[in-house]
Amino acid sequence: KQEVTQIPAALSVPEGENLVLNCSFTDSAIYNLQWFRQDPGKGLTSLLLIQSSQREQTSGRLNASLDKSSGRSTLYIAASQPGDSATYLCAVPYGQNFVFGPGTRLSVLP
Amino acid sequence: NAGVTQTPKFRVLKTGQSMTLLCAQDMNHEYMYWYRQDPGMGLRLIHYSVGEGTTAKGEVPDGYNVSRLKKQNFLLGLESAAPSQTSVYFCASSYSGYGYTFGSGTRLTVV
Numbered sequence: 001k002q003e004v005t006q007i008p009a010a011l012s013v014p015e016g017e018n019l020v021l022n023c024s025f026t027d028s029a030i031y032n033l034q035w036f037r038q039d040p041g042k043g044l045t046s047l048l049l050i051q052s053s054q055r056e057q058t059s060g061r062l063n064a065s066l067d068k069s070s071g072r073s074t075l076y077i078a079a080s081q082p083g084d085s086a087t088y089l090c091a092v093p094y095g096q097n098f099v100f101g102p103g104t105r106l107s108v109l110p
Numbered sequence: 111n112a113g114v115t116q117t118p119k120f121r122v123l124k125t126g127q128s129m130t131l132l133c134a135q136d137m138n139h140e141y142m143y144w145y146r147q148d149p150g151m152g153l154r155l156i157h158y159s160v161g162e163g164t165t166a167k168g169e170v171p172d173g174y175n176v177s178r179l180k181k182q183n184f185l186l187g188l189e190s191a192a193p194s195q196t197s198v199y200f201c202a203s204s205y206s207g208y209g210y211t212f213g214s215g216t217r218l219t220v221v
Contacts, residue, residue: 034209043200043214089153089211096160097143097168098210100153 023090029032116213133201
């Protein structure tokens with residue numbers, strides 16, 4: 001069974017810091033991994049989708065890496081801003097579905 | 111904007127009442143999903159569909175039924191609502207499992 005964990009569960013940083021969010025999965029036979037953002041009371045917004053053939057994917061200040069052999073992905077946020085405050089979830093495919101991590105709740109303080 | 115639309119956005123039900131949640135997508139996605147999200151439990155898959163006319167059970171299917179009569183619509187039904195079904199429900203769709211697009215959610219309270 002695929003299990004996904006995320007560390008840390010919560011993170012509070014001052015504005016401007018660079019930060020790393022971690023995602024681990026137990027079954028490395030995945031063909032992609034997706035990072036989402038969820039604002040309080042809102043749905044999930046897709047941030048980055050990394051195919052298994054890729055090692056990195058970038059979008060603006062966000063960079064996600066994927067290491068299938070170690071069962072890990074990291075989401076790097078550069079020069080964090082208060083608007084980045086949200087919960088970040090990673091998800092990996094399992095069968096015909098996705099398994100989601102519990103999320104990292106990020107607070108960026110002005 | 112193209113995407114996944116859920117209706118209604120909010121609903122309060124009395125125990126034992128029934129209701130249907132509607133999910134509509136206009137991206138021609140084959141796969142559609144219903145999740146519930148509860149504090150401390152994360153996202154849990156209720157039912158899913160891999161194409162028109164097909165449905166399958168997810169992790170927490172009890173108390174729910176679904177139908178996919180048209181490719182663009184996926185309905186989630188509660189036949190006899192219970193307080194344990196108080197949750198936020200999310201619909202999602204994907205193209206053969208590649209990437210997900212989520213709806214904005216339905217907040218359901220059963221009293």
